[in-house]
Amino acid sequence: MKTQEIFDQFVQLIKKYVKDVQKLETATMETKIIDDLKVNSARLVDIIINSEDAFDIEIDDDDADQIRTIGDVVNVIEHKLRVTAS
Amino acid sequence: MNAKAKFFLHLQYFLGRITIIVTAPALLCVVKLFGYRIRNLKEFRRKVSGMMSAHKGPWLICANHLTMIDSVVLAYAMFPVYRYIWSFKLLAWNLPEKMNFNANKFVGALCYLTKCIPVIRGGDREKVKSSLEKCAYLLKKGQSLMIFPEGTRSRDGRVDTVNFPYGVGRLVRNIPKCRVMCIYLRGDGQKTYSNFPRYGETFSAVVEECRPTTQLKGLKAQRDCAGQIVNHLSQMEKNHFRICGK
Numbered sequence: 426m427k428t429q430e431i432f433d434q435f436v437q438l439i440k441k442y443v444k445d446v447q448k449l450e451t452a453t454m455e456t457k458i459i460d461d462l463k464v465n466s467a468r469l470v471d472i473i474i475n476s477e478d479a480f481d482i483e484i485d486d487d488d489a490d491q492i493r494t495i496g497d498v499v500n501v502i503e504h505k506l507r508v509t510a511s
Numbered sequence: 512m513n514a515k516a517k518f519f520l521h522l523q524y525f526l527g528r529i530t531i532i533v534t535a536p537a538l539l540c541v542v543k544l545f546g547y548r549i550r551n552l553k554e555f556r557r558k559v560s561g562m563m564s565a566h567k568g569p570w571l572i573c574a575n576h577l578t579m580i581d582s583v584v585l586a587y588a589m590f591p592v593y594r595y596i597w598s599f600k601l602l603a604w605n606l607p608e609k610m611n612f613n614a615n616k617f618v619g620a621l622c623y624l625t626k627c628i629p630v631i632r633g634g635d636r637e638k639v640k641s642s643l644e645k646c647a648y649l650l651k652k653g654q655s656l657m658i659f660p661e662g663t664r665s666r667d668g669r670v671d672t673v674n675f676p677y678g679v680g681r682l683v684r685n686i687p688k689c690r691v692m693c694i695y696l697r698g699d700g701q702k703t704y705s706n707f708p709r710y711g712e713t714f715s716a717v718v719e720e721c722r723p724t725t726q727l728k729g730l731k732a733q734r735d736c737a738g739q740i741v742n743h744l745s746q747m748e749k750n751h752f753r754i755c756g757k
Contacts, residue, residue, distance in 0.1 A: 466632075466639070467662060467676035474730050483729055486681070490640045 426506055431480075431499050438475055439495075442468045454496030476502060482509060512644045520645060527624045528599045534624050535592040541580070542587045546711035549588045555716045559589045559692075562720060563601070566690050569650040571682060572603050573721070573740050574694040575670050575748065576659035579611060579706050585657065585696060586625075588716050603657040604649050606630045606642065632662065643678055650686045658682075660741050668703035670745040672738075677730070680737030683723055691721045691740060695747035715755075717747055 436452060443449050444463035448456070458464050464472065473489050476482075476498060482505035492498055527534070549555060563570065574585055582605045586595075595602045602625065609629035613619055622629075630642040646656050662676040683689060698712040708714070721743040723736040 465674070467674065470677050470730055470734065474734065477730070485729060489730060490637055493637070 426480075426503075428499060428503060431502050431506075432495065434479065435476065435495060435498055435502070438479055439464070439472055442472055452495055454494065454499060456495050457493055458495060458498075459493070473498070480506060482506060512641075512648050516641075516645065517648065520648065523623060523626070524599075527602075527626055530624045531596050531599050531602070534621065535595045537621065538583060538586060538595075538625070539592045541583055545708070547584060547587075547708065548711075548713045549584075550713055550715050552588065552716075555588060555718060556590060558718050562692060562718070568600070568653040568655055569686065569689045570603070570655040570692050571650065571679065571689050572655055572657040572692045572694060573660050573679060573744065574657065574696060575744050576661055576664045577668070577697065577701050577704050578664065578708050580708070581659070581696065582607070582657055584708070584714065585694060585716075588694075588696065588714070600654065602626055603655040604628060604646070605657050606646070606659075608632050639678065643681060646682055647685055650682065650689050656682075660737060660744065664704035666704060668701070670741060670748050672741050672745045675737060675741050677733045677737040679740055680723070680733035680735065683736045683740070684732050691723065692718060693721045693740065693743050693747060694718050695744060695751055697748075697751060715751060717751065719743070719747060 432454065436449060439458070439462070440446070440449065442464045445461070448462055452462070456462060458469060458472070459466055469492070470489070473484050473492065477484055480502050482502060484501055484505065488501050492501065572585070574581060578584075586602060590601050604626040605622075605628070607622055607627050607629055609631050611618075613629070628642060628645050631638050646658075650656055658679055660675055660679040661671050662678070665671055683691060695717045696714055698708045698714045700709045700712055721740055723739040725732045725735040725739075727735050
């Protein structure tokens, strides 16, 4: 799966949690999930769990704790998919 | 958690231990000054003591949250204040919002000496992680920790079973020896959340143990456990209103 495909799928997935939807339309890999998109910090875990289901992967605490930007999530998903495939 | 953070936690415990002779009566004064009463206090304390005798610790004390001084009222409700002087361990650690903790220097000092660890709510997971690491460390040492699983005061006056954080589930999953004590506390005049209970408030307090179990793994398990605790509190709330006939 290509990085852009993961990014697009994740942006769809995060939509219902984002308070500032306009910012999501111009989101990049550097967009901060809590600070820029105004996602409730408690709901970030729901987003990560939904990503686990959507991409059929498991994200552990340590990886989840590092997540700040959309790029962080995309990189974790990409890495997990690569590990699963190999 | 690094050695420096551990050292400062031990220092806080030590300073709290030697000043409890002042802070415990101060706690009692606050409760008496505002005329707060707990209904069936002896029975409530007997239950809490019984649970803590059966399991020495660690306990994760999970309560509903309606006012900014819930932890003060709960500390008074759980044990007579002289017991905190004899056994400082009985006083549970607390996690107040950093902004409230720093409201003024006197309150900040009092919070520090009565085992409060300030947390930044709504921060990123890295910041929350550092607070949770301290909590996990204390629980592993057999200390008790008081936490409000809803993460904030109940906005509509009822336990929020939808928008709650999962930090409590993370603690339960990471410290298997830790047991969960759910306490439901509500004043007769508390219709919704507020800064303080009204003057002369009479509270009802109920304590029950909750044993969250799950077959799930990772973050899903944390969410599941946190959900079970919050739902347990919500059930206690329903029972409270059923008994009150409201």
